[in-house]
Amino acid sequence: MTDDGERASSPEETLRLIERQRAATVKALNGDPLLLYTPWGVAWLLGFGAFFLHYGLHGVPYAPITWQLALGILLAAQLVAGAFMATGLVRLSSAIRGESSAKGMMYGYAWFVGMVLMTVINIRFSSMLPPEERGLMWSGVSLLVVAVLYMACGALYTQWPMFFMGVWVAAVNGLGVILGPGWHALLTAVLLGGGQIVTGILLRRRA
Amino acid sequence: MTSGDAAPELDPVIHAQARLRVMVTLSALGEGDEIAFPSLKDLLGMTAGNLSVHLTKLEEAGYVRITKTHRGRTPVTYVSMTTRGRLALEDYTKAIRSLLDSAGGNP
Numbered sequence: 220m221t222d223d224g225e226r227a228s229s230p231e232e233t234l235r236l237i238e239r240q241r242a243a244t245v246k247a248l249n250g251d252p253l254l255l256y257t258p259w260g261v262a263w264l265l266g267f268g269a270f271f272l273h274y275g276l277h278g279v280p281y282a283p284i285t286w287q288l289a290l291g292i293l294l295a296a297q298l299v300a301g302a303f304m305a306t307g308l309v310r311l312s313s314a315i316r317g318e319s320s321a322k323g324m325m326y327g328y329a330w331f332v333g334m335v336l337m338t339v340i341n342i343r344f345s346s347m348l349p350p351e352e353r354g355l356m357w358s359g360v361s362l363l364v365v366a367v368l369y370m371a372c373g374a375l376y377t378q379w380p381m382f383f384m385g386v387w388v389a390a391v392n393g394l395g396v397i398l399g400p401g402w403h404a405l406l407t408a409v410l411l412g413g414g415q416i417v418t419g420i421l422l423r424r425r426a
Numbered sequence: 427m428t429s430g431d432a433a434p435e436l437d438p439v440i441h442a443q444a445r446l447r448v449m450v451t452l453s454a455l456g457e458g459d460e461i462a463f464p465s466l467k468d469l470l471g472m473t474a475g476n477l478s479v480h481l482t483k484l485e486e487a488g489y490v491r492i493t494k495t496h497r498g499r500t501p502v503t504y505v506s507m508t509t510r511g512r513l514a515l516e517d518y519t520k521a522i523r524s525l526l527d528s529a530g531g532n533p
Binding site for chain 1: 443446447450451453454455456457458459460461462465469504506519522523525526
């Protein structure tokens with residue numbers, strides 16, 4: 220070689236170099252799992268935790284938290300989580316253009332459309348429900364959208380952890396809706412909120 | 427290369443550590459995706475000058491495509507891998523693997 224590109228030495232070393240570089244690139248392009256999962260986990264743990272204290276398991280509240288306060292905590296925490304995620308996505312979208320940024324845009328709009336439709340459906344039907352079931356309808360349907368879009372994200376980017384997180388959200392959500400508002404809030408806070416926190420930490424450690 | 431019996435030819439354009447790293451990084455992008463030059467530079471930890479030199483070599487070989495465009499008023503350069511580049515990297519990786527096998531070394 221006559222230029223400054225030093226020769227890669229032995230075949231073993233070359234293969235190792237290829238693997239290392241590929242892993243580093245994939246890691247950089249996928250974003251930090253700690254920022255992707257953990258803030259949502261914290262948001263759900265706090266928000267649904269507040270709802271759980273509001274509902275109680277047997278119809279008696281465990282703490283004097285109104286549903287408005289619980290909802291406020293959940294929305295505020297989700298806003299923070301969304302901001303964490305958005306900073307990562309904006310950084311990525313300025314780096315890459317082409318098919319995957321078109322994919323990302325469509326996926327982003329899918330969230331928006333899903334959440335708008337979820338709101339329309341809930342507004343129409345929740346007023347027909349007894350008051351104690353209204354909150355469950357809202358959280359059940361919104362987690363349906365979340366579960367489906369997590370699985371779609373897994374499919375879109377071939378990310379198994381994201382796909383399984385979607386399956387997990389669907390399963391816990393289904394079980395919680397069957398068991399009632401108090402249980403739904405508890406399971407969502409602990410299994411989904413906690414699950415996302417643990418997933419973020421584990422994936423970060425493994426990376 | 428002097429690895430004895432009928433060692434496969436290694437593509438000299440790719441067989442340089444810096445350019446191999448560039449190729450591997452670009453191959454990790456989705457097909458039809460381009461990466462902005464500064465981001466590529468950061469991913470690789472190379473200087474702009476050094477990366478430019480290697481990209482020019484790879485472009486001459488037809489392995490990468492360099493697109494100069496504008497985002498608002500600032501000029502941006504995007505880099506992507508061509509199909510030919512993907513094939514070349516595949517062949518190179520295969521050749522390295524077979525070298526390893528024929529050396530009978532530990533996998």
